[in-house]
Amino acid sequence: MPWAHEAPAPVEQTVELLRTFRGRFDLGQDFVYGVFSSDESEVVGGTGLHPRVGTGAMEIGYWVRASGAGRGFATEVAAALTRVALEFLTLERVEVRVDPANEASLAIPRKLGFVEEGTLRRRLHGPDGTPLQRDAVVFALLRSELPGTPVAEAHVEAFDAAGGRVA
Numbered sequence: 001m002p003w004a005h006e007a008p009a010p011v012e013q014t015v016e017l018l019r020t021f022r023g024r025f026d027l028g029q030d031f032v033y034g035v036f037s038s039d040e041s042e043v044v045g046g047t048g049l050h051p052r053v054g055t056g057a058m059e060i061g062y063w064v065r066a067s068g069a070g071r072g073f074a075t076e077v078a079a080a081l082t083r084v085a086l087e088f089l090t091l092e093r094v095e096v097r098v099d100p101a102n103e104a105s106l107a108i109p110r111k112l113g114f115v116e117e118g119t120l121r122r123r124l125h126g127p128d129g130t131p132l133q134r135d136a137v138v139f140a141l142l143r144s145e146l147p148g149t150p151v152a153e154a155h156v157e158a159f160d161a162a163g164g165r166v167a
């Protein structure tokens with residue numbers, strides 16, 4: 001991944017990045033999440049709901065650390081966030097944009113019942129929203145298409161910042 005070439009960043013830089021994510025989350029501008037093992041002892045990856053794709057829609061991004069790959073984490077988080085976006089936020093549309101060369105990532109929206117709509121040239125974003133000057137295969141799932149997909153069966157429990165259950 002072009003955006004991961006500099007990783008791991010110095011800890012001070014990572015703290016700044018996390019503060020930026022947190023600030024944007026609290027302002028309702030962008031929603032980045034950590035992905036943890038079920039006992040919360042291990043950081044497995046990251047994911048996010050990004051409003052950068054227009055009104056009534058959000059884009060989902062995801063990454064999984066190499067040691068956690070192939071265990072279904074990206075599929076699970078993409079399904080859960082898609083359900084949150086379509087059912088709980090009642091958005092009309094969720095997008096996943098994938099580099100055409102990224103076979104593992106292409107497999108995820110396909111497994112979840114997203115529709116492949118086409119390829120946008122030079123329209124891929126990095127995890128912080130930076131344009132990457134790379135092509136993007138656009139997959140989308142509409143709220144009306146949710147019933148019967150694996151997304152509709154995704155297990156979701158959601159809590160607010162004070163620990164109160166919201167879903």
Ligand SMILES: CC(C)(COP(=O)(O)OP(=O)(O)OC[C@H]1O[C@@H](n2cnc3c(N)ncnc32)[C@H](O)[C@@H]1OP(=O)(O)O)[C@@H](O)C(=O)NCCC(=O)NCCS
Pocket residue numbers: 001061062063064065068069070071072073074075076097098099102103104105107108111
């Ligand atoms: C792509 C990525 C998110 C996949 O995460 P993951 O947790 O390993 O994904 P999952 O285990 O949920 O599913 C991966 C699927 O891709 C398939 N797959 C893996 N490598 C593949 C390949 N080379 N060709 C075709 N399919 C492949 C797996 O078989 C699996 O499908 P299955 O469950 O039907 O067998 C992870 O490798 C990653 O973080 N890569 C770097 C960042 C990135 O590419 N992010 C996505 C940006 S759009």
